[in-house]
Amino acid sequence: xxxxxxxxxxxxxxxxxxxxxxxxxxxxxxxxxxxxxxxxxxxxxxxxxxxxxxxxxxxxxxxxxxxxxxxxxxxxxxxxxxxxxxxxxxxxxxxxxxxxxxxxxxxxxxxxxxxxxxxxxxxxxxxxxxxxxxxxxxxxxxxxxxxxxxxxxxxxxxxxxxxxxxxxxxxxxxxxxxxxxxxxxxxxxxxxxxxxxxxxxxxxxxxxxxxxxxxxxxxxxxxxxxxxxxxxxxxxxxxxxxxxxxxxxxxxxxxxxxxxxxxxxxxxxxxxxxxxxxxxxxxxxxxxxxxxxxxxxxxxxxxxxxxxxxxxxxxxxxxxxxxxxxxxxxxxxxxxxxxxxxxxxxxxxxxxxxxxxxxxxxxxxxxxxxxxxxxxxxxxxxxxxxxxxxxxx
RNA sequence: GGCGACGUGACCGAGUGGUUAGGUAGAGGUCUGCAAAACCUCGUACGGCGGUUCGAGUCCGCCCGUCGCCU
Numbered sequence: 001x002x003x004x005x006x007x008x009x010x011x012x013x014x015x016x017x018x019x020x021x022x023x024x025x026x027x028x029x030x031x032x033x034x035x036x037x038x039x040x041x042x043x044x045x046x047x048x049x050x051x052x053x054x055x056x057x058x059x060x061x062x063x064x065x066x067x068x069x070x071x072x073x074x075x076x077x078x079x080x081x082x083x084x085x086x087x088x089x090x091x092x093x094x095x096x097x098x099x100x101x102x103x104x105x106x107x108x109x110x111x112x113x114x115x116x117x118x119x120x121x122x123x124x125x126x127x128x129x130x131x132x133x134x135x136x137x138x139x140x141x142x143x144x145x146x147x148x149x150x151x152x153x154x155x156x157x158x159x160x161x162x163x164x165x166x167x168x169x170x171x172x173x174x175x176x177x178x179x180x181x182x183x184x185x186x187x188x189x190x191x192x193x194x195x196x197x198x199x200x201x202x203x204x205x206x207x208x209x210x211x212x213x214x215x216x217x218x219x220x221x222x223x224x225x226x227x228x229x230x231x232x233x234x235x236x237x238x239x240x241x242x243x244x245x246x247x248x249x250x251x252x253x254x255x256x257x258x259x260x261x262x263x264x265x266x267x268x269x270x271x272x273x274x275x276x277x278x279x280x281x282x283x284x285x286x287x288x289x290x291x292x293x294x295x296x297x298x299x300x301x302x303x304x305x306x307x308x309x310x311x312x313x314x315x316x317x318x319x320x321x322x323x324x325x326x327x328x329x330x331x332x333x334x335x336x337x338x339x340x341x342x343x344x345x346x347x348x349x350x351x352x353x354x355x356x357x358x359x360x361x362x363x364x365x366x367x368x369x370x371x372x373x374x375x376x377x378x379x380x381x382x383x384x385x386x387x388x389x390x391x392x393x
Numbered sequence: 394g395g396c397g398a399c400g401u402g403a404c405c406g407a408g409u410g411g412u413u414a415g416g417u418a419g420a421g422g423u424c425u426g427c428a429a430a431a432c433c434u435c436g437u438a439c440g441g442c443g444g445u446u447c448g449a450g451u452c453c454g455c456c457c458g459u460c461g462c463c464u
Contacts (some may be wrong), residue, residue, distance in 0.1 A: 003426090019397090023429075048429055059431085079426040107429050118425045156423075161432040164424075183425050241429045265418080270429050276422060 014044075014095045014190040016291030018103040019299055020111055020278050021197030021272035024207040028061045030197065031104035033290055034063070034297055036358035041094045041214060042066040043087055045114070048240050050078055053227055056220045059211065066104075066135065074237035081120045082313075084113040091190065100301070103192075108277035108344035115194065117186035121171045134166045142169060175334075193300040194286040195293050199259060206281060208267045212242075215261060221246055241266045282365070283358075285380075305383040308357050310348040311341070312364055314374035320347050322392045324368040332356040335387035350381050350390070 017040070019031045031042050044050075044066045046071070048058040052070045052276070055062070060069060067090050072078050087103065091114075094101040103111060111339075112118065134142060141305040146169050153168045169177040175182055224246040231238050233247045242263050249259040278284060297308055322338040325348060329336065334352035336372045341347045350360055367373040 012444085046429090047427090060440075073461090074458090076445090077427080080428080081426045107428065113425070116425090120426055123426055158423085158429095158433060161423090163431045167426075212408090236427050236430080239429090244429095266429080268418095269457075273428090273430095277424075277428090280424095 012179075015102060015301060016091060016101040016190050016192050017060050017300070018094075018111055018115060018194045019105075019197070019293075020108070020194060020198075020284065021106065022204060022270065022274040022278075023059075023106050023267060024204060024211045025197040025199055026207075027104050027106065027197060028064075028066075030195075030293055032061070032064045033100050034293060035100075035102055037099050037294060038297055039098075040100035040102040041090075041097075042070045043090050043101060043103045045083070045087070045107050045110040047083075047107040047110060048237070049105075050083075052238065054223070054240070055336075056215050056218050056223045056241070057240065057246075069355050072233045077233055078243065079120070080109055080113050080118075082118070084118065085224075086115045095190070097276075097324075106274050106335070109199070109385070110275060111194075112158065112281075115188065115192050117188040119177055119186050121182060124174075127170055127174055129318060131166060131170050138284040139165060142166060143168060146172070149173070149178055150168055152180040159339075160237045164195065193297060194284045195296060196278055196286045198286040198288055204271060205268055209264050212260060212264045212267060215242065215263075221249070223319055225250060241270060244349045282376075287317055303353060303355070305385075306354050306357060307336075307349065307351045307370055307381040307383050308361065309379045310350070310364055311377040311379065312348070312362065312367070312373060314367070315372040316346045316367060317344060319370035321371050322370050325364065326390050326392055328360060328363055331391035332360055334360060335390050337387065337391045337393050339393040350388075351385070351387060362372070 019027050021027050035042055049060050049069045049073050051074045061361045098115045139162040140362050142165045146153040146165055149172050157164045171179045224243050243264045245259040249256050285296050325338050334350045336350035338348045
């Protein structure tokens with residue numbers, strides 16, 4: 001099984017898997033299981049587990065090797081761009097070893113930067129100086145400036161979000177191009193399966209509470225005390241959830257119980273933001289348990305034909321949707337059919353190679369020129385082989 | 394039993410006759426070099442019944458409830 005997978009991997013576009021989900025959703029546990037099963041190596045995509053010495057509070061799992069953990073000291077600067085660069089290097093090396101790279105983590109920006117090839121304007125001496133200068137001014141003034149130079153970004157960011165206003169201005173001024181136009185994606189030399197862990201909200205919140213209690217039991221206070229001897233709580237690393245609150249406790253500003261409650265609260269808020277981030281990515285395959293994840297990866301690696309059932313909402317009738325879909329389906333070697341449903345939607349069943357089905361799905365989200373697609377419901381299933389061609393019904 | 398205070402949305406909490414206080418939690422969203430960050434949006438409540446008034450969370454009466462004090 002492993003051998004044939006690797007052979008196939010060696011031929012077509014290289015494949016990688018990403019595991020995403022909110023904090024406390026047991027991403028790492030799942031990733032380890034997948035790594036063992038599919039001969040993979042783990043690359044952590046976690047903006048806090050990069051720090052040495054911050055183990056308990058960031059919930060590191062050191063029972064299995066993971067790349068990009070413990071790579072900088074808490075007082076060192078680190079950025080998405082660095083992460084992206086290191087991750088690309090590792091992915092290349094792991095593929096060369098004939099193994100499956102598995103990106104696992106809850107830092108959505110890090111994941112997307114790698115998966116979608118963000119090209120991030122570089123940091124230079126000028127940019128650093130400019131940023132310092134901008135940071136001294138007040139948000140309102142900066143926003144008005146941004147409005148003039150890049151109104152699109154200004155609208156998107158809003159007048160209060162100073163951090164992002166500053167960055168947008170910095171890039172716009174230095175690159176002499178609006179920030180909103182510089183957000184390019186590069187073609188990425190691999191194909192990714194993104195698995196999202198889906199847990200009911202109440203279960204997740206329960207797990208967060210339990211995990212924080214466990215951190216305390218494992219000595220989060222001691223760990224924080226040790227770190228506090230070397231590092232200031234003003235550092236980004238030290239103001240992470242957990243360390244910040246325990247820091248306040250150590251400085252006698254709040255009680256231990258207050259600190260614990262606060263950590264749980266902040267972690268819940270954080271988990272919610274992570275979910276918002278991942279939910280908007282329609283490529284994510286949401287799974288409920290390890291078996292589903294293993295299935296999804298097996299299909300992905302095996303290049304076995306699969307089936308997908310689509311329901312397309314929007315202005316999709318009388319716009320040559322079915323005809324265009326048929327043409328593409330034929331090009332992609334898919335079989336199945338497209339039909340206008342009675343509820344003003346188009347329904348499509350297609351079977352074929354998963355990669356092609358994904359291309360097809362991507363196209364359906366846009367539709368032909370005249371169509372306006374609001375929503376596409378997709379359901380994956382097992383290949384049946386019942387269709388000999390792709391027809392319009 | 395008597396006297397007094399109080400009763401505001403999930404929680405905290407302002408408001409004493411005439412727009413939606415606010416905060417927290419919650420939910421939704423934004424996101425391209427700090428992202429465990431930063432920011433945005435949403436939520437019509439005033440214990441019940443009756444009265445006064447053009448108009449009541451805000452005044453009056455009764456009832457219910459909570460708390461305190463007294464007997």
